[in-house]
Amino acid sequence: MSVPLPPVLVVDDEKNMRRSLQTMLGDEGYAVRTAESAEEGLALLAKEEFFMVITDARLGGMTGYEFLARIRHQWPDLPTLMITAFATPKLAVEAIKAGAMDYLSKPFEPEELFHSVARCAERHRLLRENATLRSRAREVCTLEQIVGESAKMRELRQLIRTVAATDARALILGESGTGKELVAGALHSLGGRRNENYVRINCAAIPETLLESELFGHEKGAFTGALKQKTGRVEEADGGTIFLDEIADMGRALQAKLLRFLEDGSFTRVGGTEELRVNVRLVAATNRNLMQAISAGEFREDLFHRLNVVQFNLPPLRDRGDDIRLLAEHFLKVYRAILNKNISTFTPAAHQRLLAHHWPGNVRELRNVVERALILETTREIQASSLPDFGGEQRLQKGAVLASPDEPIEAALERIERELIQSALEQNGFSLTRAAVQLKLTRHSLRYRMQRLNMKTATGDIDS
Numbered sequence: 001m002s003v004p005l006p007p008v009l010v011v012d013d014e015k016n017m018r019r020s021l022q023t024m025l026g027d028e029g030y031a032v033r034t035a036e037s038a039e040e041g042l043a044l045l046a047k048e049e050f051f052m053v054i055t056d057a058r059l060g061g062m063t064g065y066e067f068l069a070r071i072r073h074q075w076p077d078l079p080t081l082m083i084t085a086f087a088t089p090k091l092a093v094e095a096i097k098a099g100a101m102d103y104l105s106k107p108f109e110p111e112e113l114f115h116s117v118a119r120c121a122e123r124h125r126l127l128r129e130n131a132t133l134r135s136r137a138r139e140v141c142t143l144e145q146i147v148g149e150s151a152k153m154r155e156l157r158q159l160i161r162t163v164a165a166t167d168a169r170a171l172i173l174g175e176s177g178t179g180k181e182l183v184a185g186a187l188h189s190l191g192g193r194r195n196e197n198y199v200r201i202n203c204a205a206i207p208e209t210l211l212e213s214e215l216f217g218h219e220k221g222a223f224t225g226a227l228k229q230k231t232g233r234v235e236e237a238d239g240g241t242i243f244l245d246e247i248a249d250m251g252r253a254l255q256a257k258l259l260r261f262l263e264d265g266s267f268t269r270v271g272g273t274e275e276l277r278v279n280v281r282l283v284a285a286t287n288r289n290l291m292q293a294i295s296a297g298e299f300r301e302d303l304f305h306r307l308n309v310v311q312f313n314l315p316p317l318r319d320r321g322d323d324i325r326l327l328a329e330h331f332l333k334v335y336r337a338i339l340n341k342n343i344s345t346f347t348p349a350a351h352q353r354l355l356a357h358h359w360p361g362n363v364r365e366l367r368n369v370v371e372r373a374l375i376l377e378t379t380r381e382i383q384a385s386s387l388p389d390f391g392g393e394q395r396l397q398k399g400a401v402l403a404s405p406d407e408p409i410e411a412a413l414e415r416i417e418r419e420l421i422q423s424a425l426e427q428n429g430f431s432l433t434r435a436a437v438q439l440k441l442t443r444h445s446l447r448y449r450m451q452r453l454n455m456k457t458a459t460g461d462i463d464s
Contacts, residue, residue, distance in 0.1 A: 005121055007031035011041040011055040024110055038067035052120040057084035068100055079120045141185030147330045148323040152315045163310050164190035171307045172285035174314030176437060177364030180285040183312055187283055188241040196240030199233045204246035204433050212254050213270045222271020238278040248286040248293050249442055255300045262306045288440055317359040328354055331370035341374050349384040357390040418453050
């Protein structure tokens with residue numbers, strides 16, 4: 001349900017005109033307040049919120065032009081519409097100079113009025129939506145959301161507190177699902193840029209041909225489909241923080257441009273010539289082994305050193321001991337409120353099953369397992385039967401790597417590779433990007449392996 005608009009303020013010293021405007025706008029669904037003088041209108045503006053003001057040019061006491069000037073000084077973002085019976089080009093210019101967004105001469109058609117008011121209403125909605133989106137963008141992680149009492153997690157939280165107070169670049173390493181985005185959000189929310197924008201980009205989720213435009217923006221006509229100038233995400237983050245997730249999936253050509261950007265914050269939009277500069281804090285993350293990527297020529301060593309001012313290494317869930325139990329209880333509290341379930345704990349058998357699992361998907365996998373268990377559970381405690389058969393999954397995984405005694409090793413390795421790729425594709429809805437992330441490969445590397453194995457996705461197109 002959308003939030004209702006504030007009212008329109010109509011200021012006119014003619015009673016019949018006030019009533020006429022109030023009736024017309026009321027019939028269109030707008031709330032209307034009226035005032036017979038500019039002085040009364042200013043008093044209402046000081047007490048209430050309005051999405052626009054409609055005023056006559058000639059008023060008793062303060063004139064409409066003086067009224068507009070006062071509004072522009074005190075409420076510069078409030079749109080105004082001036083109506084007059086003495087329309088001349090000179091007066092129209094004066095009205096615009098005084099701050100009027102639009103200008104109508106009497107007599108006017110109702111549609112002219114409705115069009116102007118609708119424009120202001122839409123403007124108000126867009127500004128409110130933009131403010132909401134900005135506030136949500138600032139709702140980033142706090143340290144309390146990084147749950148865990150193992151020694152590694154306590155050290156991690158202390159390092160976050162120390163580094164957040166600076167503008168140092170940070171490189172966050174860890175397997176998928178370990179909470180890299182939570183750490184990046186905490187670095188922003190605890191730092192001096194907390195009240196500025198926090199912009200996130202997943203480099204693996206954006207095609208390489210579009211990633212540069214997304215990051216640095218483009219000029220009109222820079223490429224087919226570039227119908228207007230586009231502001232890049234680094235400009236949106238100016239003064240704040242930009243988080244580049246899956247940085248290892250960025251192509252080498254763009255890595256070189258990012259390296260230049262890290263020198264002094266300067267960049268050029270795609271298709272542009274003007275050098276722009278911003279002041280942002282950069283945080284990057286990846287689940288890949290960057291040393292291997294550097295050795296394979298897939299990641300620039302100089303870029304690694306630029307990013308690696310402070311390094312965060314997130315431990316996998318299997319190495320966090322009793323944190324598994326703490327996190328399970330945490331997610332239970334979160335999802336029982338969302339799902340309106342009166343379930344307070346896990347049975348000992350359920351706890352044992354959780355602790356025995358290897359958790360290849362880490363905290364993200366645990367969160368999904370707890371949510372699923374709450375949906376299925378019909379008693380007052382989470383039973384082991386409501387959890388997945390982790391043992392069965394592990395047996396299947398172990399069985400997949402076994403070869404028959406008569407199978408040549410090359411054929412066995414090819415079969416295993418095919419089965420691993422097929423499983424990852426099925427688990428990720430046949431998305432090459434997500435499957436590559438799970439397999440800890442680049443999208444290009446996964447596509448090459450599939451071509452070598454003559455594999456296709458469900459759509460029959462390995463480039464999908």
